[in-house]
Amino acid sequence: MSKPENTDHIWSRAEIDSPCIKICVIHPESRLCTGCLRSIDEITAWSRMSPEARKTVMAELPSRAGQITKRRGGRAGRVT
Numbered sequence: 645m646s647k648p649e650n651t652d653h654i655w656s657r658a659e660i661d662s663p664c665i666k667i668c669v670i671h672p673e674s675r676l677c678t679g680c681l682r683s684i685d686e687i688t689a690w691s692r693m694s695p696e697a698r699k700t701v702m703a704e705l706p707s708r709a710g711q712i713t714k715r716r717g718g719r720a721g722r723v724t
Contacts, residue, residue: 662690663705674711681708 664687667679676683682690686701693701 663702671712673713674708676708676712678712681705681712 663680663682665679667677669678670676670684671678677687680687682701682705686693690698
């Protein structure tokens with residue numbers, strides 16, 4: 645069985661890096677991606693944004709972490 649090919653090079657560009665970490669799940673309450681903390685609109689527009697607009701979004705991301713409550717899975721996530 646062969647090892648799968650690494651395709652990360654497909655996502656690399658010469659512009660400001662995307663904060664995407666390939667965990668793309670939109671939180672139902674905050675409407676932010678739980679992986680990168682961007683809104684759907686920001687994710688959609690990212691490739692068309694100016695470098696300055698991207699820098700602005702990147703600077704705001706750390707402050708958004710508190711807007712998302714982590715899901716609890718397994719036993720801890722069950723309603724008793």
